[in-house]
Amino acid sequence: MSSRAEISATLARLQKLAPKGYYIGLHIRFAAPIMQFQTYPETWAERYSSNAYALRDPTIAWGFSTTGAVRWSAMPIPDPFGILADAASHGLTYGLTLSCGPIKSRTIASFANGTREFKDDEIETISTMVRRLHDITEPPESLTKAQQEALRCIAEGDRHAAAAAKLGITESAFKARLISARERLMAKTTAEALQRAKDYRLL
Template sequence: MSARAEISALLSKLGPFAPKGYFIGLHIRFAAPIMQFQTYDEAWAEHYSAKAYALRDPTIAWGFSTNGAIRWSAMPVPDPFDILGDAAKFGMKYGVALSVGPLSSRTIAGMTRGDREYNDSEIEEISKLIRQLHEITEPPESLTRAQIEALRCIAEGDRHAAAAAKLGITESAFKARLISARERLMARTTAEALQRAKEYRLL
């Protein structure tokens, strides 16, 4: 199973735990996640963005301060903007925050529902799934020489045929190198793979 298929399988398992939506920021580095997924209602997502809540969210502040899982109702971090109270008005009355990994590459997630608190066994299962997501999306430490050469050709603006000629390989072999680079970097497109390779300082 490819990494992208594994990610999709884990997300499908998480979905039923969050009838009011979830947010997962994977491997947050330099203040931005390398990958993120969210299923919150669009009205809440727009409201959250318009209010710049990401800079004030107690669940995110908590996630950077510790590893583990905590119900929103037990959140020890102050919430002066009443973000959790605001969330409840959008039907997100109960939630759990989760945090995994070192501070230099932290994964932070939030799961929500409107009917009741999460029980311990649910939190344990959600935590296990988030840890698995964190592990399978760990950025690679290196690329092969062939993958680096192929991505560099694209970065320099070469078309596939010209890049293949430059490297002394067939066009289909060049495309195969790009596909393997995308797979290794868990990217949907070559442009995304190139961006990630630069962000991970692999080029």
């Protein structure tokens, strides 16, 4: 199974375990995750965003302060802005937050249930899946010279034929380099691969 297929399959399983949705921020670096997935109700997602809750969210503060798993009902971080109570008023009554990875590339994920607490075995299952997502989305340490050259040509606005001529290779060989760069960066499109390469400081 390819990494993308495994990610999709894992997210589908997580959705069944978290009926009120989830937020997963993978490899948070320079204050932003390199990949994120969110399935919370739209009304809550909009309220969270419009109130800039991410800056004051106790689940995120907890995720940066430690690793492991905690139910929202046992959250040891103060919540002076009442964010968890506000979440409950939107149907996210019970929740779970997980954190893994080194502080310079931390993954933080939260899951919600409207009717009951998450059970211990569910927490263990979700934790295992989140750690797996963290592992398979680990950014590469480097790109090959050929991959870098191909992405730089695209960044400079070259079309495939012109880029291939510039590099002294066939157009099909140029396209193969772009495909390998996309696969290495786990990107669906060349534009996404280019952005990730920049984000990871690989170009």
